[in-house]
Amino acid sequence: MKKLIACLFLMAPMPILADVAAVITIEDPFARAAIQQQRNSAAFMKLGNKGADAAIVYAKSPVADIVELHTHVNDQGVMRMRKIERIELPAQQTVTLKPGGLHVMLLGLNQDLKVGQTIEVTLGFSDSSEKTIEVPVKMVQRPMMKGHGKNHDKKQMMTH
Amino acid sequence: MKKYNHLYFWIVVICFFGGILLAQQFLKQQGSDLIPGAGGNFTLQADQGPVALSDFKGKVVALYFGYMSCPDICPTSLWNLSAAMNSLTREQAEQVQGLFISVDPERDSPYALNLFVKGFFDSFLGLTGLKSEIDKIARQYGVIYEKVPLPDSAMGYVIDHTSVIYLIDQQGVLQYYLPHNTDPESIKNDLLKLLEE
Ligand SMILES: [Cu+2]
Numbered sequence: 001m002k003k004l005i006a007c008l009f010l011m012a013p014m015p016i017l018a019d020v021a022a023v024i025t026i027e028d029p030f031a032r033a034a035i036q037q038q039r040n041s042a043a044f045m046k047l048g049n050k051g052a053d054a055a056i057v058y059a060k061s062p063v064a065d066i067v068e069l070h071t072h073v074n075d076q077g078v079m080r081m082r083k084i085e086r087i088e089l090p091a092q093q094t095v096t097l098k099p100g101g102l103h104v105m106l107l108g109l110n111q112d113l114k115v116g117q118t119i120e121v122t123l124g125f126s127d128s129s130e131k132t133i134e135v136p137v138k139m140v141q142r143p144m145m146k147g148h149g150k151n152h153d154k155k156q157m158m159t160h
Numbered sequence: 161m162k163k164y165n166h167l168y169f170w171i172v173v174i175c176f177f178g179g180i181l182l183a184q185q186f187l188k189q190q191g192s193d194l195i196p197g198a199g200g201n202f203t204l205q206a207d208q209g210p211v212a213l214s215d216f217k218g219k220v221v222a223l224y225f226g227y228m229s230c231p232d233i234c235p236t237s238l239w240n241l242s243a244a245m246n247s248l249t250r251e252q253a254e255q256v257q258g259l260f261i262s263v264d265p266e267r268d269s270p271y272a273l274n275l276f277v278k279g280f281f282d283s284f285l286g287l288t289g290l291k292s293e294i295d296k297i298a299r300q301y302g303v304i305y306e307k308v309p310l311p312d313s314a315m316g317y318v319i320d321h322t323s324v325i326y327l328i329d330q331q332g333v334l335q336y337y338l339p340h341n342t343d344p345e346s347i348k349n350d351l352l353k354l355l356e357e
Contacts, residue, residue, distance in 0.1 A: 032235060036279035037272040040315075042231040066314040070233065077231045077339065078304050080320040083313040099232050100341070106231070107314050140236055 020125035022053030024089065029121070029135040032099075041113055042070070042103040043121050043135050047087075047095045055086040058124040065108030067121075071118040072100050088124070099140055107131070113137045199326070199334025202297045204261065204287035207274035211287055213332055216257045219265060220354045221328040222347075225303045225321060227264035228276050233323050234260075235280075236341065241325060243344035244280040255355055258284040263294055263305040264319050273338060301334070329354050 029045035041060075059067040069087050073080045079100075087102055089095055097103050104121060113119065115137055122132040203212040213221065222241055226234030238260065245253050260277045262268035265288045268276075288294070298305060305321040308322025323340035327350055336350045 032231065034235075036229075036275040038228060038235070038276060038279075040229050040231040068313055068315075070231075074340070075320075077322050077324075078306075078320050079323050079340070080308070081230075081318050083310055083315075087318075099236055103232060139239055140232075 018114070019129035020051065020054040020089075020127045021129035021131040022121075024049055024054070024123075024125070026129060026131070026133055029133055030138040031113055031119055031121070033115050033137050033139045034106075034109055036112075039107075040111050041109060042099075043106060043119075044099060044103055045133075045135070047089055047097070049089040049091055049093060049095075051091065052091045053091045055126040056089065056123050057086045057126050058103045059060045059121060060124070061106055061119060061121045063109055063111055063113065063119045064106035065110065066124045067152045068105045068107060069102075070105040071102045074100065089125075115139050181352060198300065198302050199332075200300045200330065201332060202293075202300065203308060204289040204293060204297070205270050206285050206287050207270040208285075211259075211285060213259075213328070217332060218330050220256045220330060221259060221326075221332075222256060222351070223259045223261065223301070223326040224322070224324070225261045225263055225298065225301070225305065227262050227319050227321070228268045228272065229264065229315065229318075233321075234338065237323055237325060238277070238280040239282075240342065240344050241347060242284075244347035245281050247344065247348050248351065252352070252355055253283075256351055260284060260286045261294065261297065262286065262288040263298070263303075263321055264307075265289065265291060265294065327351065327354060329357065 012065050025048040027048070029043065029048040031043040032041045034041035057070060059069060061067050067127045071084050072079055073082065087095065087097070095102070118134045119137060120132060120137050122130055124130050201213045203210055205211070224234075224241065226237065235311075241258055243246070245256060245258065248256070258281055260273065262273055268286075268288055270286065270287055270288060273288060277284035277286040297303075303322055303324070305319055307317055307319050309317045325338040325342065325347065326334055327336035328337065329335045335354060338347060338350065
Protein backbone atom coordinates (compact mmCIF):
# COMPACT_ATOMS: atom_id res chain seq x y z
CA MET A 1 0.00 0.00 0.00
CA LYS A 2 2.78 2.40 0.99
CA LYS A 3 4.49 1.60 -2.26
CA LEU A 4 1.35 2.33 -4.19
CA ILE A 5 0.94 5.73 -2.52
CA ALA A 6 4.57 6.57 -3.22
CA CYS A 7 3.98 5.56 -6.78
CA LEU A 8 0.96 7.80 -7.05
CA PHE A 9 2.97 10.73 -5.69
CA LEU A 10 5.70 10.15 -8.21
CA MET A 11 3.20 9.88 -11.00
CA ALA A 12 1.17 12.89 -9.97
CA PRO A 13 3.26 15.43 -11.88
CA MET A 14 3.25 13.28 -14.99
CA PRO A 15 -0.01 14.47 -16.53
CA ILE A 16 1.21 18.11 -16.48
CA LEU A 17 4.46 17.14 -18.17
CA ALA A 18 3.45 18.06 -21.68
CA ASP A 19 5.83 18.38 -24.63
CA VAL A 20 8.39 21.11 -24.18
CA ALA A 21 7.11 22.53 -27.47
CA ALA A 22 3.69 22.96 -25.88
CA VAL A 23 4.91 24.98 -22.91
CA ILE A 24 7.30 27.28 -24.76
CA THR A 25 5.91 30.63 -25.84
CA ILE A 26 7.65 32.67 -28.52
CA GLU A 27 7.32 36.42 -28.86
CA ASP A 28 8.73 38.99 -31.28
CA PRO A 29 10.67 36.65 -33.53
CA PHE A 30 12.67 38.32 -36.31
CA ALA A 31 15.47 37.46 -38.68
CA ARG A 32 18.04 39.90 -39.94
CA ALA A 33 17.74 40.97 -43.54
CA ALA A 34 20.60 39.54 -45.60
CA ILE A 35 21.25 40.91 -49.04
CA GLN A 36 23.99 41.12 -51.64
CA GLN A 37 26.55 38.40 -50.96
CA GLN A 38 25.61 37.98 -47.32
CA ARG A 39 25.23 34.24 -47.01
CA ASN A 40 24.69 34.21 -43.27
CA SER A 41 22.05 35.68 -41.03
CA ALA A 42 20.55 35.18 -37.60
CA ALA A 43 17.13 34.84 -36.00
CA PHE A 44 16.16 36.30 -32.65
CA MET A 45 13.15 35.97 -30.32
CA LYS A 46 11.85 35.97 -26.76
CA LEU A 47 11.23 32.50 -25.34
CA GLY A 48 9.02 31.92 -22.32
CA ASN A 49 8.93 28.56 -20.55
CA LYS A 50 5.74 27.75 -18.63
CA GLY A 51 6.94 24.24 -17.83
CA ALA A 52 9.99 22.55 -16.30
CA ASP A 53 13.64 23.18 -17.23
CA ALA A 54 14.19 22.61 -20.94
CA ALA A 55 16.54 23.61 -23.73
CA ILE A 56 16.74 24.23 -27.45
CA VAL A 57 19.14 21.62 -28.80
CA TYR A 58 18.93 22.24 -32.54
CA ALA A 59 17.24 24.40 -35.13
CA LYS A 60 16.60 24.19 -38.85
CA SER A 61 15.18 26.32 -41.62
CA PRO A 62 14.41 25.76 -45.30
CA VAL A 63 16.26 28.99 -46.23
CA ALA A 64 19.64 27.90 -44.81
CA ASP A 65 21.94 24.94 -45.49
CA ILE A 66 22.87 24.68 -41.84
CA VAL A 67 21.39 26.21 -38.72
CA GLU A 68 23.42 26.42 -35.51
CA LEU A 69 22.92 27.77 -32.01
CA HIS A 70 25.35 30.60 -31.29
CA THR A 71 26.18 33.17 -28.70
CA HIS A 72 28.22 36.35 -28.73
CA VAL A 73 30.52 37.33 -25.93
CA ASN A 74 31.57 40.97 -25.68
CA ASP A 75 35.04 40.58 -24.20
CA GLN A 76 36.14 44.15 -23.43
CA GLY A 77 34.95 45.38 -26.79
CA VAL A 78 36.09 42.31 -28.74
CA MET A 79 33.06 40.46 -30.14
CA ARG A 80 33.57 36.73 -29.93
CA MET A 81 30.92 34.56 -31.63
CA ARG A 82 30.81 30.93 -30.56
CA LYS A 83 28.73 27.86 -31.35
CA ILE A 84 26.92 26.37 -28.37
CA GLU A 85 25.32 22.95 -27.96
CA ARG A 86 22.09 24.16 -26.39
CA ILE A 87 20.20 27.23 -25.31
CA GLU A 88 18.94 26.60 -21.79
CA LEU A 89 15.30 27.51 -21.09
CA PRO A 90 14.95 27.45 -17.29
CA ALA A 91 11.51 26.70 -15.85
CA GLN A 92 9.15 29.67 -15.62
CA GLN A 93 11.68 32.07 -17.09
CA THR A 94 12.11 34.15 -20.22
CA VAL A 95 15.22 33.88 -22.36
CA THR A 96 15.87 36.50 -25.02
CA LEU A 97 17.81 35.84 -28.18
CA LYS A 98 18.96 39.24 -29.36
CA PRO A 99 21.55 40.99 -31.54
CA GLY A 100 24.94 40.82 -29.87
CA GLY A 101 23.92 37.80 -27.79
CA LEU A 102 22.30 34.39 -28.18
CA HIS A 103 21.04 33.70 -31.69
CA VAL A 104 19.87 31.06 -34.11
CA MET A 105 22.58 31.25 -36.76
CA LEU A 106 21.48 30.72 -40.35
CA LEU A 107 24.44 29.54 -42.45
CA GLY A 108 24.56 29.24 -46.21
CA LEU A 109 21.37 31.09 -47.11
CA ASN A 110 19.88 29.80 -50.33
CA GLN A 111 18.04 33.09 -50.97
CA ASP A 112 18.22 36.78 -50.02
CA LEU A 113 16.29 37.62 -46.88
CA LYS A 114 14.36 40.77 -47.70
CA VAL A 115 12.47 43.04 -45.34
CA GLY A 116 8.78 42.17 -45.34
CA GLN A 117 9.38 38.51 -46.13
CA THR A 118 8.70 35.72 -43.61
CA ILE A 119 10.86 32.65 -43.12
CA GLU A 120 10.19 29.38 -41.37
CA VAL A 121 12.39 28.32 -38.46
CA THR A 122 11.98 25.05 -36.55
CA LEU A 123 13.29 24.76 -33.02
CA GLY A 124 14.11 21.32 -31.61
CA PHE A 125 13.83 20.89 -27.85
CA SER A 126 15.54 18.70 -25.28
CA ASP A 127 12.65 16.18 -25.24
CA SER A 128 12.85 15.97 -29.06
CA SER A 129 9.60 17.85 -29.54
CA GLU A 130 9.67 20.57 -32.20
CA LYS A 131 8.05 23.91 -32.82
CA THR A 132 7.94 25.66 -36.19
CA ILE A 133 7.48 29.41 -36.25
CA GLU A 134 7.04 32.10 -38.88
CA VAL A 135 9.81 34.66 -38.54
CA PRO A 136 9.50 38.09 -40.20
CA VAL A 137 12.63 39.51 -41.82
CA LYS A 138 13.69 42.92 -40.51
CA MET A 139 16.45 45.43 -40.91
CA VAL A 140 18.18 45.54 -37.56
CA GLN A 141 19.61 48.83 -36.37
CA ARG A 142 19.43 51.13 -33.41
CA PRO A 143 16.36 53.33 -33.82
CA MET A 144 16.78 56.96 -34.83
CA MET A 145 15.37 59.50 -32.39
CA LYS A 146 13.16 60.96 -35.08
CA GLY A 147 12.51 57.49 -36.43
CA HIS A 148 11.44 57.55 -40.04
CA GLY A 149 10.86 53.80 -39.86
CA LYS A 150 8.69 51.75 -37.59
CA ASN A 151 11.37 51.72 -34.91
CA HIS A 152 10.08 54.24 -32.40
CA ASP A 153 11.99 53.91 -29.18
CA LYS A 154 10.40 55.92 -26.40
CA LYS A 155 13.50 56.38 -24.32
CA GLN A 156 15.33 57.74 -27.32
CA MET A 157 12.48 60.04 -28.31
CA MET A 158 12.29 61.62 -24.87
CA THR A 159 15.90 62.74 -24.85
CA HIS A 160 15.12 65.03 -27.73
CA MET B 161 74.92 86.84 -22.78
CA LYS B 162 72.91 86.80 -19.58
CA LYS B 163 70.04 88.47 -21.42
CA TYR B 164 69.98 85.65 -23.99
CA ASN B 165 69.95 82.99 -21.30
CA HIS B 166 66.79 84.59 -19.92
CA LEU B 167 65.25 84.60 -23.35
CA TYR B 168 65.97 80.89 -23.87
CA PHE B 169 64.57 80.12 -20.44
CA TRP B 170 61.27 81.82 -21.21
CA ILE B 171 61.03 80.22 -24.63
CA VAL B 172 61.45 76.82 -23.04
CA VAL B 173 58.86 77.62 -20.35
CA ILE B 174 56.31 78.92 -22.85
CA CYS B 175 56.76 75.93 -25.15
CA PHE B 176 56.43 73.51 -22.26
CA PHE B 177 53.16 74.91 -20.87
CA GLY B 178 51.84 75.69 -24.32
CA GLY B 179 52.47 72.06 -25.24
CA ILE B 180 50.58 70.81 -22.22
CA LEU B 181 47.60 73.04 -23.03
CA LEU B 182 47.55 71.88 -26.64
CA ALA B 183 47.81 68.24 -25.60
CA GLN B 184 44.88 68.69 -23.20
CA GLN B 185 42.76 70.27 -25.94
CA PHE B 186 43.69 67.42 -28.24
CA LEU B 187 42.79 64.71 -25.74
CA LYS B 188 39.50 66.36 -24.82
CA GLN B 189 38.46 66.32 -28.45
CA GLN B 190 39.29 62.68 -28.96
CA GLY B 191 37.36 61.12 -26.11
CA SER B 192 38.83 58.77 -23.60
CA ASP B 193 39.03 55.61 -25.68
CA LEU B 194 41.10 56.96 -28.51
CA ILE B 195 44.80 56.22 -28.44
CA PRO B 196 46.65 59.52 -29.03
CA GLY B 197 48.33 59.45 -32.41
CA ALA B 198 46.10 56.62 -33.69
CA GLY B 199 45.00 56.57 -37.30
CA GLY B 200 46.86 57.53 -40.44
CA ASN B 201 46.90 56.79 -44.14
CA PHE B 202 46.59 53.35 -45.75
CA THR B 203 46.07 51.81 -49.17
CA LEU B 204 43.99 48.69 -49.85
CA GLN B 205 42.16 47.01 -52.73
CA ALA B 206 38.61 47.87 -53.69
CA ASP B 207 36.73 46.29 -56.58
CA GLN B 208 37.50 49.48 -58.53
CA GLY B 209 41.25 49.23 -57.83
CA PRO B 210 43.54 50.50 -55.09
CA VAL B 211 41.98 52.99 -52.68
CA ALA B 212 43.89 55.13 -50.18
CA LEU B 213 42.49 57.06 -47.26
CA SER B 214 44.23 60.13 -48.67
CA ASP B 215 42.00 59.86 -51.79
CA PHE B 216 39.23 61.29 -49.63
CA LYS B 217 40.98 64.47 -48.46
CA GLY B 218 38.29 67.12 -48.14
CA LYS B 219 35.68 64.55 -47.08
CA VAL B 220 34.80 63.06 -43.73
CA VAL B 221 35.51 59.32 -43.63
CA ALA B 222 33.58 56.79 -41.53
CA LEU B 223 35.72 53.66 -41.20
CA TYR B 224 34.68 50.23 -39.91
CA PHE B 225 36.56 46.91 -39.66
CA GLY B 226 34.60 43.66 -39.92
CA TYR B 227 33.85 40.66 -42.14
CA MET B 228 31.02 39.54 -44.37
CA SER B 229 30.23 36.22 -42.67
CA CYS B 230 29.46 38.15 -39.50
CA PRO B 231 25.70 37.70 -39.10
CA ASP B 232 24.97 40.37 -36.58
CA ILE B 233 27.63 42.73 -35.25
CA CYS B 234 28.90 44.06 -38.59
CA PRO B 235 25.51 44.47 -40.32
CA THR B 236 24.12 46.28 -37.28
CA SER B 237 27.02 48.73 -37.39
CA LEU B 238 26.64 49.28 -41.13
CA TRP B 239 22.87 49.78 -40.83
CA ASN B 240 23.45 52.28 -38.01
CA LEU B 241 25.91 54.17 -40.20
CA SER B 242 23.62 54.06 -43.24
CA ALA B 243 20.68 55.31 -41.13
CA ALA B 244 22.85 58.23 -40.02
CA MET B 245 23.83 58.89 -43.66
CA ASN B 246 20.19 58.76 -44.76
CA SER B 247 19.29 61.36 -42.14
CA LEU B 248 21.78 63.86 -43.61
CA THR B 249 20.91 66.09 -46.55
CA ARG B 250 22.11 64.80 -49.89
CA GLU B 251 24.82 67.52 -50.00
CA GLN B 252 26.05 66.53 -46.55
CA ALA B 253 26.01 62.80 -47.33
CA GLU B 254 28.11 63.45 -50.43
CA GLN B 255 30.78 64.88 -48.13
CA VAL B 256 30.99 61.63 -46.15
CA GLN B 257 32.73 58.46 -47.37
CA GLY B 258 31.90 55.17 -45.65
CA LEU B 259 34.70 52.56 -45.79
CA PHE B 260 34.38 48.92 -44.72
CA ILE B 261 37.68 47.07 -44.29
CA SER B 262 37.31 43.29 -44.31
CA VAL B 263 39.61 41.54 -41.87
CA ASP B 264 38.74 38.24 -43.63
CA PRO B 265 40.58 38.47 -46.98
CA GLU B 266 40.41 34.66 -47.34
CA ARG B 267 36.63 34.72 -47.73
CA ASP B 268 35.82 38.30 -48.76
CA SER B 269 36.90 39.30 -52.26
CA PRO B 270 36.88 42.97 -53.30
CA TYR B 271 34.14 42.06 -55.79
CA ALA B 272 31.85 40.54 -53.15
CA LEU B 273 32.67 43.31 -50.68
CA ASN B 274 31.62 45.94 -53.17
CA LEU B 275 28.18 44.39 -53.64
CA PHE B 276 27.88 43.81 -49.91
CA VAL B 277 28.55 47.39 -48.80
CA LYS B 278 26.45 48.91 -51.60
CA GLY B 279 23.51 47.02 -50.10
CA PHE B 280 23.79 49.33 -47.10
CA PHE B 281 24.57 52.65 -48.75
CA ASP B 282 25.29 53.52 -52.37
CA SER B 283 28.57 55.31 -51.86
CA PHE B 284 30.13 52.90 -49.34
CA LEU B 285 33.34 51.19 -50.44
CA GLY B 286 34.56 47.76 -49.34
CA LEU B 287 38.31 47.25 -49.00
CA THR B 288 40.64 44.43 -48.20
CA GLY B 289 44.22 43.35 -48.82
CA LEU B 290 47.00 41.09 -47.67
CA LYS B 291 46.87 40.01 -44.06
CA SER B 292 50.16 41.85 -43.43
CA GLU B 293 48.63 45.07 -44.77
CA ILE B 294 45.47 44.67 -42.71
CA ASP B 295 47.54 43.91 -39.61
CA LYS B 296 49.44 47.15 -40.03
CA ILE B 297 46.26 49.23 -40.40
CA ALA B 298 44.67 47.44 -37.45
CA ARG B 299 47.67 48.42 -35.32
CA GLN B 300 47.43 52.02 -36.56
CA TYR B 301 43.78 52.25 -35.51
CA GLY B 302 43.91 50.10 -32.41
CA VAL B 303 41.67 47.41 -33.93
CA ILE B 304 41.88 43.99 -32.33
CA TYR B 305 41.01 41.04 -34.55
CA GLU B 306 41.81 37.38 -34.35
CA LYS B 307 40.97 34.39 -36.54
CA VAL B 308 39.58 31.65 -34.33
CA PRO B 309 38.99 28.11 -35.68
CA LEU B 310 35.54 26.70 -34.83
CA PRO B 311 35.98 23.04 -35.76
CA ASP B 312 32.52 22.10 -34.47
CA SER B 313 30.80 24.76 -36.59
CA ALA B 314 30.01 24.81 -40.30
CA MET B 315 31.60 28.26 -40.32
CA GLY B 316 35.04 26.67 -39.97
CA TYR B 317 36.41 29.79 -38.38
CA VAL B 318 35.17 33.10 -37.06
CA ILE B 319 37.01 36.35 -36.65
CA ASP B 320 36.77 37.90 -33.23
CA HIS B 321 36.96 41.66 -33.64
CA THR B 322 36.36 45.02 -32.06
CA SER B 323 33.33 46.84 -33.45
CA VAL B 324 34.07 50.56 -33.72
CA ILE B 325 33.17 53.28 -36.22
CA TYR B 326 36.11 55.64 -36.66
CA LEU B 327 35.36 59.15 -37.89
CA ILE B 328 38.22 60.83 -39.75
CA ASP B 329 38.18 64.53 -40.61
CA GLN B 330 38.75 66.27 -43.97
CA GLN B 331 42.50 66.37 -43.33
CA GLY B 332 42.73 62.63 -42.72
CA VAL B 333 43.03 62.96 -38.95
CA LEU B 334 41.17 60.46 -36.77
CA GLN B 335 38.73 62.43 -34.59
CA TYR B 336 36.05 60.16 -33.13
CA TYR B 337 35.87 56.60 -31.88
CA LEU B 338 32.25 55.37 -31.74
CA PRO B 339 31.89 52.17 -29.69
CA HIS B 340 29.70 49.25 -30.81
CA ASN B 341 25.99 49.99 -31.12
CA THR B 342 26.29 53.77 -31.12
CA ASP B 343 22.84 54.89 -32.28
CA PRO B 344 22.38 56.58 -35.67
CA GLU B 345 21.46 59.93 -34.10
CA SER B 346 24.79 60.12 -32.26
CA ILE B 347 26.67 59.09 -35.39
CA LYS B 348 24.82 61.80 -37.31
CA ASN B 349 25.66 64.45 -34.70
CA ASP B 350 29.36 63.58 -34.76
CA LEU B 351 29.38 63.59 -38.57
CA LEU B 352 27.74 67.05 -38.53
CA LYS B 353 30.33 68.33 -36.06
CA LEU B 354 33.09 67.32 -38.47
CA LEU B 355 31.21 68.63 -41.52
CA GLU B 356 30.70 72.03 -39.91
CA GLU B 357 34.35 72.50 -38.98
CU1 LIG C 1 26.49 33.34 -35.04
